[in-house]
Amino acid sequence: KKDGYQVATIIGGRADLEKDGYQVTIMIEDEGSKPNLNTLSDKGLGLLSQLIESKNIQPTVTPAADNSGTPTETPTVGNPSPSDTQQISLDPLLDWRDRNTEPRPEGAKLDYYQGLNPPYKPRDGFLASLEEMKQMKNGAQIYDLLAPEVTVFGKINPNTISGEAFSNFLNSTGEYQQGWLDTVADQFETYRRDHTRFDTIEMLKNVQGIITIEQFKPFLQISGACNVNMASDIGLTVLLKEANYSDSAIQGVLNLRKAGPIKQVAEVNGLLGYSGVKGQVHPDDYLTTVSTIIHYRIWVRSGKGTGCYYLDTVWQREAGGLKKDWQITQISFRELWNQAAPEIPKLEEPKENEED
Template sequence: MRNRKTGFILVEALIVVACLVALMAMLAANQHSSMRETQDRLRQKRAESAARSAVAYVFSTLTSATPNSVTLNDNWAQLGGNGNQSFELGDLTFRVQIIDANSRLNVNVATAPQLQSLLVDQTMVDSLLDWRETSTTPRANGAKDEYYTGLETPYIAKLASLTTLEELLLIKGWTAQKLFTVQTDVIQSAITQTDTNNRQLPLIDYLTVDGGAPNTRANGSTKINLGVRGVTLNQIVQLGLTQAQATQVFNRIPFNSFQQLLGVPGLTPIAQQRLLDAVTFTAGNRVTGKINLNTAPSWVLQTIPNVTLDIANTIVTQQSTGFTGLSQLATLNGVSPTTLPRIADSFVVGSDTWIVRAYGKSGEIGTAIEATVVLTNGKLQIQKWDRLNTIGIPAWWNWEEEPTSTTAVGTGQ
């Protein structure tokens, strides 16, 4: 009897010990999991700190930019190797890419033909135009409040300019798949965009909602505004026009575009070139919605009506030395006297707005940030700041998975 009782007590003891061991193992696992979560949160904060450091690192380069003339030969364009150079900051790393906002098509001013050159269906074109325009009547394939208020989560059309590209996802026909992934069902006439390695890029890489440039000549001097009366005949003569040519222009003021101005009778190619570099049609010290001749890739240039593939490629070739003024358009192969007035209004040679893509990393944890930076009177300001909710480097940035070179911050670029 005693042996049975002793055995029973021993079994109970073993059960208690087993339970205690299991409990301790659970506590240890929970503690390990909690410690790992804490470490991951710490690494996440450190990775974000590294990405912020990348943006700060960019500032020193962009501060020295000259907005009147912005080219791919500038220091900002070389910094970071288009995202493929890694910078070491102690035990942290960051990668960075700077993009001229004027090298992309601004969806707030893009025309229907420009959008049609990119997009798969008419619904996207009509709906975008309906979203940003104040009219309350929708286009045939578009949408206004009647459509949006009938959705499961209702809202109204903005009827104003977009402030972010993500806002496109609110518009009828626009989806994340169409915006962020490579299109495989494009129409034959649509422009196909590829990077320097001939890899096809997603639609978002065509587009921007930002961008601006000084309303000045490339040397920073003031342009003459022919959009209003008040300009004297002598001011026009001083641009290098003959008295007869200046008189023809003077008598027709005001003008609203180069297409209208360059059609004035008696203007020679030289006279047209002098006007292209020296006049404007808008007041104020800034113009928006233009594309920078010096930085736009071929597939953005081709969205402009009358800019053929050959003209676009000629412009890209010229970018290696840079455009100092719109007058150089007239000297390009393929740009005829008929074509020049039709395309000149779309361009500038400068920029005051850049998109900064920064990726910070701590261990295996990374954070991606996209900031819009504007340079005004020599001072940089962050206009927008977006911490992207992605795992790893955003695919649409089109960076190499691994950096091609590494530099310790402070040892040079």
């Protein structure tokens, strides 16, 4: 007990408190270290879904090796066969966020949503919130599956996304002709293929069709967003698979952080095979050791169980000013009361063989 508060449980980013007849639960998450639902490739989303459903997140290494003793081949990280799990179709999500008009086999486009009562239009671009998934066909299932492991917040590194994802981003920032967006998507891919990466945001103007980037700059960065120490095993695995790192390299990073906090991204360069040669995927484009997007969830319940207040808010912190002091900006805020408040997640029981 401290300052009149009874601290019942503190595990990771969660605290359960009691004060004056009220029960308070606080959960704090590193939101920026989750895979971004808007920029993950179709393949990456599929892998994420499989890993969540199977919980098979540990990479394995094929024992076959060359003369140097180095494994020559590794299977897909945590990627079970289709028969191992009854997957929820992500077609509605993929159709919701892309610009084309043809629905996938189990997806839905404008005609489907216009047939609902009341009718509405799909996003055809970046989602503004995770709750937006609930508006999709079969959205409740998709939301329950993905929401705990993904985010829609944070800035985008153009070095980590496809031309199609970049055009979807542009489509979310204003109204553009689809032909122009198609051209930009193709030219974006061409530039990345010829020049490997963008060293600065200004270099985006070298992509044919882009004249100005001023309106986009607040949403972009040339740096990683995932704190290598804070990401879940599932999230970090999916992120590094998106970067085309091998299963054994990913396992090496997972093992390294279990041994203790990684202080600099450079510590994983060797594990990921990065030596600074032009054309290599740069770990700094994906990883960081600083958390910048923080998600707070707070439940306040009366001891009699007659009411509940819920606060859900996301804050972004950036180094700014001459002294590079941290500047904090609220980017999401939501309050709910009583039955509208979500249930408090249950505490996970520690595994029997889990190390302290």
